[in-house]
Amino acid sequence: MSEAPRNTPRLGFGCMRLPLLDRNDPTSIDIEHFKRMVDTFIEGGGTYFDTAFVYHDGASESALREALVNRYPREAYTIATKCLAWAAPDARTARSNLETSLERLGVDYVDYYLLHNVGGARTAKFDEYRMWDFVREMKSQGKIRNIGFSMHDGAKALDALLTAHPEVDFVQLQANYLDWDDPIVQSRRCLEIARKHGVPVIVMEPARGGRLIELPERAATVLEQAAPGNSIASWAYRFCYGLPNVIAVLSGMSTTEQVRENVSDWKRFGSDPFSIEERRALDDAVKALHAVGSIPCTNCRYCVKDCPQGVAIPNILALLNLEAYTENRAFVKGQYSWQAKAPASACISCGACEDMCPQKIDIVDRLAEAARRYE
Structure with a gap:
């Protein structure tokens, strides 16, 4: 990795859930509130800010310019932003994202530039648009300091991407204690793959979209009894702070109080490892979940091979499990809206999946259940 400071404070500020003046308008960011959040974060020692071309319909980058860039010297912070090339209609549009982001942010370069949500069928667009060549060229021109990508895919896909693109300086991956050994997310395996390639990691979803902060009572009680003075959130972030080969752990914060609490927990615990008793308590909480x-x-994935409708069966079953673990259907329904591209309702009940399933899961019935719950 060429430019990334390895001493970056571990807590990163994710700018995708900023406070709004109008909850129905994602562009109506409360700038004065956001300024207070930025001030609290920087005063607490934070430096890493993560945004994207598409966050808040583009308003996140402009808000970051007003709340951060116009008010602090350039050396006081690092900025990451992202290009969603797979959603662009053509290469010219995809490549123009960078100049637009630089203009919105009011900076001459970004410290970390990510090809956003690579993986699966989406990777083909990044290849077709020659985005890998483009970001290398922009790095040579000084408009990008570090090239990376984010992905929600398995370890095999990550290994293939890092093998094909040794120029990558970092990756952004989902990791948390609930997904650590999950067969779909494969957090542990993905971090192991990144480390094998010598590529450091930015952690996203450390609290699973807030679900590891609002734990069901059966799991929350275990943690509260183990450490009565610690917040539930601190367990999720501390788990990620202690992971090797990590540059920063992102938190999508929406209020000044959230910033204050996260900064306090980070400064209190840092990357200190869990004690034996704490590790046992966290393991027990996961078992309770x-x-x-x-x-x-x-x-x-045997079920997927012969599915005539291309239904994302393992992903849908995993989401049914996630609802059972977290007891939060609304959250899972939001995840379903983008993870199940071929929805459960597309199932024609042919049974080919059940014939192939080693676990003898009643897949057709489970898909019908998912369609009722989430569509």
């Missing part, structure tokens, strides 16, 4: 009638899918 899983102590429901979950679907025994191992993500072998």
Whole structure:
């Protein structure tokens, strides 16, 4: 890695859930509130700000210019932003994202530039538009300091991408204690792959979209009894702070109080490892989360091969499990809206998936259940 400071404070500020003046208008960011959040973060020692071309319909980058760039010297912070090339209609549009981001942010360069949500069928667009060549050229021109990508895909896909693109300086991956050994997300395996390639990691979703802060009572009680003075959120972030090869752990914060609490927990715990008792308590909390009638899918993907409708069966089964673990259907429904590109309702009940399933899961019935719950 060429430019990234390895001493970056571990807590990163994710700018995708900023406070709004009008909850129905994602561009109506409360700038004065955001300024207070930025001030609290920087005063607490934070430096890493993460945004994207598409966050808040583009308003996040402009808000960051007003709240951060116009008010602090350039050396006081690092900025990451992203290009969603797979959603662009052509290469010219995809490549123009960078200049637009630089203009919105009011900077001459970005410290970290990510090809956003690479993986699966989306990777083909990044290849078609020659985005890898483009970001290398922009780095040579000084408009990008570090090239990276974010992805929600498995370890095999990550290994292939890092093998094909040794020029990558960092990757952004989902990691948290709930997904650590999940057969779909494969957090542990993905971080191991990144480390094998010598590529450091930015962690996203450390609190699973807030679900590891609003734990069901059966899991929250275990952690509260183990450490009565610690916040539930601190367990999620501390788990990620202690992971090797990590540059920063992102938190998508929406209020000044959230910033204050996260900064306080980070400064209190840093990357200190869990004690034996704390590790046991976290393991027990994870067991409590899983102590429901979950679907025994191992993500072998045999079911997908012969599905005539291309239904994302393992992903959908995993989302049914996620609802069981977190007891939050609204959150899972939001995840379903983008993870199940071929929805459960596309199932024609042919049974080909069940014939192939080593776990003998009643897949057709489970898909019908998912369609009722999330569509």
